[in-house]
């Protein structure tokens with residue numbers, strides 16, 4: 001593990017994402033960035049927040065979220081607010097993926113309505129990946145995986161035996177529609193999972209496979 005190389009990678013990714021947003025904002029009024037949660041994006045969020053951008057013209061949303069209040073330690077919305085929406089970047093319009101409804105199934109329609117108002121198609125989708133090949137909240141053992149891979153709905157509530165909380169995820173279709181796709185990962189374990197995904201043929205085993213031909217620009221550090 002090398003913190004310095006992860007920081008360097010985060011800075012390179014931030015510059016590439018900022019450039020993509022600037023490019024799109026040259027021809028459209030607003031641009032949308034879709035980010036992932038987890039631990040990997042934190043240095044990227046900080047580096048992007050430091051980039052000079054017309055933040056008030058940028059929408060930000062998440063690829064997925066745990067159905068927890070924003071005060072929870074593992075809320076992706078909290079992560080985005082604390083590390084990305086800081087300084088001038090606080091001017092961005094952020095659309096979280098949770099509501100006050102007790103379950104994601106009950107909140108799904110309101111979330112879908114909220115995110116439909118954003119500047120689709122997204123300029124960039126940044127995906128993470130877990131050791132089981134999941135990306136966003138498309139887990140191999142999600143009960144709704146087949147639905148989330150096939151539906152044209154924007155967001156899907158998911159129940160996953162391997163995960164402690166219910167979640168909500170953007171559908172594969174909605175994520176596919178973005179202009180640019182990035183996979184941001186670190187560590188030898190994840191490189192090995194990606195190699196398996198590149199060699200395999202079933203998105204139900206390693207859901208990241210559903211994005212390999214987007215094309216997916218991989219940002220990896222040891």
Ligand SMILES: O=C(O)[C@H](O)[C@@H](O)[C@H](O)[C@H](O)COP(=O)(O)O
Nearest residue numbers: 037038039040128129130135136
């Ligand atoms: O909120 C999340 O957890 C993301 O939805 C998930 O898909 C994440 O990108 C991977 O699990 C990688 O997480 P790490 O960056 O923490 O390894």
